[in-house]
Amino acid sequence: PARSDPYIRAAVLCGFQELVSESRGDAVDLVRRAGIPQDALFDMDMLISWRALGVLMELASTELEKPSLGLEWALTVPAPFLNVGPLGLLARFSGTLGEWFGLSRQYWSHHTNAYSLRTLEEEPGGNLILRFEMDKLVLPSRQQMEYTLGSTCEMARVVAGVDDTSYKRIRFQHLEPADTSLHERVFRCPVNYGCCHNEIVYD
Numbered sequence: 001p002a003r004s005d006p007y008i009r010a011a012v013l014c015g016f017q018e019l020v021s022e023s024r025g026d027a028v029d030l031v032r033r034a035g036i037p038q039d040a041l042f043d044m045d046m047l048i049s050w051r052a053l054g055v056l057m058e059l060a061s062t063e064l065e066k067p068s069l070g071l072e073w074a075l076t077v078p079a080p081f082l083n084v085g086p087l088g089l090l091a092r093f094s095g096t097l098g099e100w101f102g103l104s105r106q107y108w109s110h111h112t113n114a115y116s117l118r119t120l121e122e123e124p125g126g127n128l129i130l131r132f133e134m135d136k137l138v139l140p141s142r143q144q145m146e147y148t149l150g151s152t153c154e155m156a157r158v159v160a161g162v163d164d165t166s167y168k169r170i171r172f173q174h175l176e177p178a179d180t181s182l183h184e185r186v187f188r189c190p191v192n193y194g195c196c197h198n199e200i201v202y203d
Helices: 016-022 027-034 050-063 069-076 087-093 097-111 142-160 181-187
Strands: 007-009 047-049 115-121 128-134 167-171 198-202
Touching: 007 050, 007 097, 016 027, 016 069, 027 050, 047 050, 050 069, 050 142, 069 142, 069 181, 087 097, 087 142, 097 115, 097 128, 128 142, 142 167, 142 181, 142 198, 167 181
Parallel strands: none
Antiparallel strands: 007 047, 115 128, 128 198, 167 198
16 A cells, blocks of 8 residues: 555455355455455455555445445454454453453554554443544445454454443444344344444443
């Protein structure tokens, strides 16, 4: 990516080829058209454009006729969740969601500079919020954020054994999709749309 372009490690593409192949698509052609080097499909440490990733996901969603591609992809990434590099391993050494999120924040810039993680109290002594903060001038695509929040929740369940009751609410900035059945299956808690931030509210 250009020096001024937000980046993310190509590890995020883990499982993309398999998802596309199952739908008889061409992953190499899709990444090329999105402006991502095809080598990114094989080199997890390559830095790729965050904007181009959004283009890729929306393009794939349309061409593969998968309106919830981001969530479908999040469900197919196998443990140990190489899509976020070593951050997934930190979950094994964390006793709570808050502890894992805190450790992840320290290493997040090694994975991406497109957004940061911030933990807030919803109210004094109440639930906590994991907020995905990003440049307001570089808004993510719907598929990007559904993939990001979906894979975060799934990773916490599988790697850290987090119980579903830990999640209290999911908030997205984008508007509510026509079909939210997969959102209910993935998040298993209330999901709000058209919010000010993309965030996970947890116990």
